[in-house]
Amino acid sequence: MILLQPRKTSRQISLILTASVLLVVVILISLSLGRYPLKIQDIIAFLFTGKSADSNMSVVLINVRLPRIIAALVAGAALSVSGAAYQGMFRNPMVSPDILGVSSGAGFGASLAILLSLNIIGIQILSFTFGLAAVFLSYSISKSMGKSHDKTLMLVLSGMVVGTLFTSLISLMKFLADTDTKLPAITFWLMGSLASVNASDLKVVIPVVLAGIIPLVLLGWRLNVLSFGEEEAMSLGLNTERFRFIVILCASLITASVICITGHIGWVGLIIPHLARNIIGPDNKYLIPFSFLTGSSFLLLVDDLARSISSLEIPLGIITSIIGAPFFLIFLKRTSHKTW
Amino acid sequence: MKITPNNKAPLKLEMKNVTLGYEKKEILSEIDFELQTGDILCLLGPNGVGKTTLLKALLGFIKPFKGTITLNNKDISQWGRKEFAQIVGYIPQTHNTPFPYKVEDVVLFGRTAHLGMLASPSKKDRIIGMECMDMLGIINLKDRYFTELSGGERQMVIIARALAQEPHFLVMDEPTSNLDFGNQVRVMKKINELKNNRLGIVMATHAPDHAFLFGSKAMFISRGKKLVSGIAEETITEEQLREVYGVDVKVFQAPDEHFLNRKVCIPII
Numbered sequence: 001m002i003l004l005q006p007r008k009t010s011r012q013i014s015l016i017l018t019a020s021v022l023l024v025v026v027i028l029i030s031l032s033l034g035r036y037p038l039k040i041q042d043i044i045a046f047l048f049t050g051k052s053a054d055s056n057m058s059v060v061l062i063n064v065r066l067p068r069i070i071a072a073l074v075a076g077a078a079l080s081v082s083g084a085a086y087q088g089m090f091r092n093p094m095v096s097p098d099i100l101g102v103s104s105g106a107g108f109g110a111s112l113a114i115l116l117s118l119n120i121i122g123i124q125i126l127s128f129t130f131g132l133a134a135v136f137l138s139y140s141i142s143k144s145m146g147k148s149h150d151k152t153l154m155l156v157l158s159g160m161v162v163g164t165l166f167t168s169l170i171s172l173m174k175f176l177a178d179t180d181t182k183l184p185a186i187t188f189w190l191m192g193s194l195a196s197v198n199a200s201d202l203k204v205v206i207p208v209v210l211a212g213i214i215p216l217v218l219l220g221w222r223l224n225v226l227s228f229g230e231e232e233a234m235s236l237g238l239n240t241e242r243f244r245f246i247v248i249l250c251a252s253l254i255t256a257s258v259i260c261i262t263g264h265i266g267w268v269g270l271i272i273p274h275l276a277r278n279i280i281g282p283d284n285k286y287l288i289p290f291s292f293l294t295g296s297s298f299l300l301l302v303d304d305l306a307r308s309i310s311s312l313e314i315p316l317g318i319i320t321s322i323i324g325a326p327f328f329l330i331f332l333k334r335t336s337h338k339t340w
Numbered sequence: 341m342k343i344t345p346n347n348k349a350p351l352k353l354e355m356k357n358v359t360l361g362y363e364k365k366e367i368l369s370e371i372d373f374e375l376q377t378g379d380i381l382c383l384l385g386p387n388g389v390g391k392t393t394l395l396k397a398l399l400g401f402i403k404p405f406k407g408t409i410t411l412n413n414k415d416i417s418q419w420g421r422k423e424f425a426q427i428v429g430y431i432p433q434t435h436n437t438p439f440p441y442k443v444e445d446v447v448l449f450g451r452t453a454h455l456g457m458l459a460s461p462s463k464k465d466r467i468i469g470m471e472c473m474d475m476l477g478i479i480n481l482k483d484r485y486f487t488e489l490s491g492g493e494r495q496m497v498i499i500a501r502a503l504a505q506e507p508h509f510l511v512m513d514e515p516t517s518n519l520d521f522g523n524q525v526r527v528m529k530k531i532n533e534l535k536n537n538r539l540g541i542v543m544a545t546h547a548p549d550h551a552f553l554f555g556s557k558a559m560f561i562s563r564g565k566k567l568v569s570g571i572a573e574e575t576i577t578e579e580q581l582r583e584v585y586g587v588d589v590k591v592f593q594a595p596d597e598h599f600l601n602r603k604v605c606i607p608i609i
Contacts, residue, residue, distance in 0.1 A: 237425030237453025
């Protein structure tokens, strides 16, 4: 008769638990790092008792370090989750959250706001709006392309076109900008940094990010069904049109809301889901939460480097790429052929 | 194995005077057929004549220019994807996925139509998946990577996936085209069993013998039209084969010993 062995999901669950523990450790290390030295055991004592011998502890921890750490966690998680969701949806492990033009749109919005001398809130709002607008444009163009075309391919192509359009518009903004003040501001924004993120930004961004991440985590298993392509997914009972719309909406929402406060941070959304898939396997039910955890740990560590390598802070976007590229290559070389 | 759908009223899949094509180009016209659960319809015709197109229309992937396609007398465009998939399963011609899913996971994709939007497969679904693999004799593949299987093994996995869907109809696009001779026979045997379990099967095939084997209905398509359809014994004749494929074939009655009471095609070369 049939031997029904229990499925080996215990491996995935223990990996997720390990990643969670690792994240807590990384958070504690990050809390202790900085110009004002704090010991990890003092921090733990403070977190549990609320008391500390060091009177500066609460100010340094709560007001200075914590917002930045949370920002790194949220940004890392958001970019990794949307990267994982897009890789699953486009059935391509080389896809990043930028595929539909969200970061070029956001970059243009921010450059335009800087050119118009808007304040920081104005920059964030325009960046968020144009980020979403770029995705909406890509989606609409692909929808209008006739029904007999491959829908996924049409999305990728319209995303490329829209991305290129907004990248050119960013160059136009740079060209028009005042070279002493505004051009550097635009350039720095595009490099990405967590230095200027404050607690009030986070209060707005976190709910939006959660509103996008939670559905993606819950839809993880269904995302697997798309891996055999549009028609097979339809024949299995998935309303692909509606499903794709939901995934794009959630992924763009979280990416745009993070980019608008941090600027452009590349690589994370491409390599983290990729590495995560190598470790935990392609089942998006586990891959998405696992990308969330590893992505936030990764970006937090990178940000620790960004703020502690030298007294002059290095933009985060630069470090993610410098570290990410060789790390990725080493990982690809070491892991097996299985992922592709 | 409880793939047996209800034994009460048979369900009905029907095309009436259907014209099909892509963009503005017409590919097939005047297509009529009716299929009930427990029947097999073999679609025969030369390469590129539109057999796959017909199957895709039947599954609602493309809309007909003219005519109606109905499931239980309700136009298929009126069916929700999920409800439709609970009744009609699909076994396509080629299978690929860029991600290394385990065979067991792939078979479980067949449970999609029975799960809520936010749900993932439960133990009950996994048992159904195992039963389907067991029925096809591929339980030994369950922990292998789908991407590393041979063409024939993949085909069996995809059939298991379609069975896990617990459909009443199966639409198959050349289900034996990539298989070695042994696997071809095994798949045919399963198809015959499924028919006896009162599944309705529409299958595109290049082998007229398949229709004899199942004692099924056969439909010839050629030059964009349905030529003829009916019981295989009457429809598949030497003249018809010459007309459709342009080759000479002899149709014989196989000898009655070994219970092989059916016709066979033997090409003349």
